[in-house]
Amino acid sequence: MAKLILNGNELEVEENVRIVDVIEEAGVPIGCSNGVCGTCEIEVMEGMENLNELTEEEEDLGMEGNKRLGCQCQLTGGTVVVEY
Numbered sequence: 808m809a810k811l812i813l814n815g816n817e818l819e820v821e822e823n824v825r826i827v828d829v830i831e832e833a834g835v836p837i838g839c840s841n842g843v844c845g846t847c848e849i850e851v852m853e854g855m856e857n858l859n860e861l862t863e864e865e866e867d868l869g870m871e872g873n874k875r876l877g878c879q880c881q882l883t884g885g886t887v888v889v890e891y
């Protein structure tokens with residue numbers, strides 16, 4: 808199991824789950840769900856090392872620093888703290 812803390816709300820999630828599959832229920836606006844529209848931009852406050860590598864889609868949309876696309880992120884374990 809991994810831990811996702813979304814705007815202060817702590818959630819236990821399966822490893823390798825896409826964040827989009829969790830955050831949609833938590834109220835993050837999701838559009839295309841495949842890295843094109845950019846509506847799911849999130850800020851990773853802690854635990855970037857517990858996410859998959861930046862995808863080509865994220866690079867194309869200019870994600871850098873602690874910015875990621877929720878639909879392109881997978882938790883690989885540990886704890887990730889996200890704000891949106």
Ligand code: FES
Pocket residue numbers: 836837838839840841842843844845846847848876877878879
């Ligand atoms: S939902 Fe469109 S880029 Fe993530």
